[in-house]
Amino acid sequence: MEIAPALQIVLFAVFAAISVLGALGMATTMSMFRSGVFLMASFFGVAALFLLLLADLLSLLQVMMYLGGMLVMILFMVLFSSDPGGSMMAGMMTMTRVEKAFSRGLSRPSPMATPHGAGGGMDMAAGHDMSMTTPARKWARHFGWAVAVVLSGALVLRPVARATERALPDPRSPERIGDLLMGKYMIAFEGAGLLILLGIFGAVLLARPSERPDPEDRGHLRAAVDAPPPPPEEG
Amino acid sequence: MVLHGFVVVGLVGLFVASVALLAAAAIRRPRVRVHAPDAWKSYRFGLATFALIFLAFDMEMIFMYPWAVVYARIGVPALLDMLVFIALLGVGVAYAWRMGALRWE
C-alpha cells in the first residue's frame, strides 16, 4: 500500500471511532440538531474509510450527498420538533451515562415556563411523556447490544477466510465507473433517473396536497399550518 | 498514487483546523456576553419542497460526473443516454413547477 502500515492502522482506528461514536451520538443525544450533526460526522467517518479502501469517487459521493441531505433533514427536524435545541429536555430528562456524555453543554437552568415557539403547546402538568425515545428504550438497548455482539463475535472468531488481498484497483476510477455505467449498467443508469423522477413526483405530491395543481387561493393550506395545534392528547 | 494526494489533503485539513481552534482558544480577552433571547424555537420555513427536490437532484450530479469523463470517447450513444436522463429530470422540474412546489410558501 502507499502509506506506512502503522499510519494506516492509526487512521483506520480514528475514522472507525468517528463513525461509530457519531452513530451512537445520533441515537442518544437530547438535542435534535446535535443528533443530525453527529450522524453527519458518522457519515464523514465512513467516507474516510472509503478513502482508506481506495474508493475515492464513492467517498466524495458520500460526503456530498449526506452533507446536503443531513442539513435538509435537520431543517425538517427543527420544523417538526417543539424543542429542537434540546436545552429544555436535557435539563428535565433522566439520562443514561451515554446520553449525558453526548448532551454535555446543553442543559442549563432554562426556566420551565419559557414560551417554546409555534409548536409549543407543552403542558407539564399532564406529565405528557415528552421524551424523544419510546418506552421500549431499555429493551431496544439490549437488542442493539445483542446484534452487535453476535455480528462482531462471528467476524472476529471466524475471520473471512479468503481475505487475501489482490492487486491495487485501477486509479482512474471515474473513467472505469463511467464505462460501466454506459455499458454494462445502462439499465441501472436509466433506472436511477426514473427513480429520481418518481421521487420528485412523490415528494411534490405529498408535500403539496392541493387538489387542483397550483390553486390560486391557498387559504386552507396556510390555515392548516398556522392553526394553533390541538392540545396534545395522551398517547 | 491515489492516497498520496489525499495525504496532503488530510495534512492541510488537520493543520488548518487545529490552527483555527487554537487561535480561538488561545486568545482570551475580556468577554462581552451578548444576551439574546433563546432562539432555538421551531421555525416554519418555506423551502420544504425546494429541499426535497434538491435531495433528488443532488443524486443526478453523481451520475453526471462519471458520464462526463467518458462521454467524449463514447460519442452518440452516451449523448442519447444522457438526453433521456436529462429529459426525465426536466419532466421532474416541470411537474414541480406546475404543481406550484417551486414557491416560497
Add this chain to the structure above:
Amino acid sequence: MGVAPALAWTIALSGGGAALAHAVERGLRRTMPDVDPGPAAPVQIGVERAPAQTDPWFYSAAPAIALFGVALALVVIPFGGQLVGADLEVGAFYYLVVLDFVSLAIALGGWGANTPDAVEACYRAVAQLVAYVVPLGLAVIGPLMMARTLSTVAIVEAQHRAGLWYVVAQPVGFALYIATGAMQGYRAPFTEPFASQIHGGVLAAYGGAQALVWRVALSALLFTIAAMGAVLFLGGYAGPIGGPIGMGLKTLGVLVLIVLAGRFFRARSTAETLALSWKVLVPVGLLNVGLVGSLILLGVGQSAFR
C-alpha cells in the same frame, strides 16, 4: 511536489488569496457604497464577544470548519504544472464537495450562537446551499466533458493542447458559473445569509480571533471560486503568460468580474434566490449540458485528443 512543500504552498496560497480578495473587495466597495457588503462587512477583531447561551461544540467549531473547507479546496487548484498541492484524479468533483463545508460551517455557527440573527442566518445558509449546488454542478460539467477528465491539471493541459479556452466554447457555462459562484461565495446579489438587515448574520455573534478566522475564510472563499473559474474556463496557468503570474492575473480578472457583476443587480431575498436557481439556472444548466455535448460531437476542443 513533496508532502511538506505542498502543505506550505497551500497554507501560503490560502493566506495570500484571502488577503488579495479582501483588498480587492475593500477597494471596489468604495466605488459602490450603497451595495450590501455581505460577508465583506467590517468585523470587530478587537473586542471579544460571545452570546450567553451557546451550544459550545458548534459555536467554537464553526470558524474552523469554514477555513478547513476553503483550505482543502485550494489544495487542488494548480498555479503551475508542478505548483499544485495535490493533483487528484477526482479534483474538480472534490473541489465542489469540499466547498460545501463553508455552508455547513455557517449553519453550525448560526445555530450554535443561539441569537435570533444567527439562527436566521443558519436557515438562510441552508436555503442558499439548496439553491446553488445543482446549477453549479451543471456549470462545472461542461469543461469536464471537453477535457475528458476530472483532474484540474489535466483540464488545463487539455485547454493548452487544444489551443482553446473553454470560455470561448461555452459562454453559457461560464455565465452560469459566475452566477452560481456569486451564490456559493455569498457575494453581491446573493448576500442574504450575511445581510446587514440581520447585522451580518453569523459575523455578529463572533469576536476576536474567531472573527478573524471567519474573515480569512470568507475572503479565501471568493479567491478560490475565482481561481477555479480561471482553471476551468480561462486555461489556468497555460495562458499567454505562463505559470503562476498568468494564473494570478486570470484569477484577479474573474474575482473583479464576480464582485462588479453582482453590483448591478439588486439584492435577492432567499425566496427569490431559490426561485431564480430552480426556475432559471437549473433549466439553463440542463440545456448547457446538451449544448456542450453536441459541440463535442462536432469536434470542438477535441483536437487535444487526436
Add this chain to the structure above:
Amino acid sequence: MSAVPLSAYLVVGALLFAIGLYAIVAQRTAVMVLMGIEVVLNAVGLNMVAFWRFLRPDDYSAQIFVIAIVTIGAIEMAVGLALMMLIYRSQRTVKVDDFEELRG
C-alpha cells in the same frame, strides 16, 4: 499489503448496523427513525466497498451498487420527509406511535 484486515472493516459495519437498529427501534420521532435507516444503509455500503477492495478490486461493479444504495437512500429520505410534512400538517405530530389511525 493493506495493514488493516478485511474483518476489521466488517466489524465496523456490524457495529454501525447494530446502532442503526437501536435507533430505529428506540426513537419516538419519525425523523430519527429515518436517520436510523440511513445508518443501516451506510453499514451495508461500507461492507460492500470492503469486499470490493479485498476480493475483487479490478471490477468496479461493486461501486455501481453502492451508488445505487446511496441513491435509494436519498430518494427514501426525500419521500419520507414529504410524508411527514403531510402528517405534520394534518395531525400536528410526528410521534411514531400516533400514526395508528389509518383514516381514509
